[in-house]
Structure formats: C-alpha cells, structure tokens
Amino acid sequence: MSKDTAIFAGGCFWCMVEPFDQQPGIESVISGYTGGHVANPTYEQVCSHTTGHTEAVEITFDPDIISYKDLVEIYWRQTDPTDASGQFQDRGDSYRPVIFVNSEEQRKIAEQSKKELAESGMFDEPIVTTIEDAKPFYPAEDYHQDFYKKNPLRAQIEELGGRQQFKDTKWAK
Incomplete structure (x- = not known):
C-alpha cells in the first residue's frame, strides 16, 4: 500500500473525522492542531486563541484507492x-477553514478545485478557505480521537449546530 497524508481544517475536528473515516482507502483520521507557533499544544491552549493553531484532521490514505x-x-x-x-x-x-498542502501536486489540485468551486455559482460570496503549506501536526488528546464513535450523541448535537443544515441546503445536489 502506498501512503500519503492530507490535512484539512474545517471547524470543530469532531465533525471532520467521520466523513473521511468512512471512505475506502483511508488508513487513519487523526484529530489535532496545526498551523500555529506552539509545540505540542493542549486543547485548552488552542481554545485560548493564542497559539495560532487551528483544529484539523490528518488523513493517512492510499492514493491508489x-x-x-x-x-x-x-x-x-x-x-x-x-x-x-x-x-x-x-x-x-x-x-478557520484551511487546506494544508504537503506538496506542489497537492497545492495544484487544491487551487484548481477552489477555482472550480468559485466559478460554479454555488456561492454568492467569495471562497475564502486558504491553501497553506503544511506545518507540524500535533495529535489532540485521546478523548478527541474518534469522537463520533465514542460519544455519538454529543457528536450529533455538534453536527446539528448549523453544519448539517448547511450541508443539506448547499451540498444536497
């Protein structure tokens, strides 16, 4: 199996695991922190908005699948x-929403996809998700990992805090 990684930030990392975890070719989806200037931050530090980190998921996948x-x-x-x-x-x-890229190939794919989304007419406002070079990724504490499996009711409540309605409205097609 060949392996690559992808890092995406899209709000609460609890809500970002399941959609990827369910796909074939995914080896792991780890919740964590990246993009900031503090090594090995804690959840409390990241929540204080002083570390520069964003909640993200690191996906290890098989690009052949x-x-x-x-x-x-x-x-x-x-x-x-x-x-x-x-x-x-x-x-x-x-x-904040960020696609963290680890290669020039990932950057090209992400930028082309962002351009296509912007030109699709799906959104009236500009696409502001940034595409940034990957920085060190720090796994979150154990209780954050696989949260949707460990605490399904809480994960569902989090998802229903606006994300699910938006997905149903914008992405249902």
Missing part, C-alpha cells in the same frame, strides 16, 4: 468555504 482530489471534494462538502471567521457555531481563528 482514493485520490487527493477526491479528498478535497469531500472536504468542501463539510465546510462553509465563504466563512473565514470559523465554521458554523465554532467561531475564531482556531476554527
């Missing part, structure tokens, strides 16, 4: 790409 392009398409359908100030009920820089 699922492509990076497919992962980017799944990513868009979990987020509001027009909201730079957070996602749904989660506000602040630690919830």
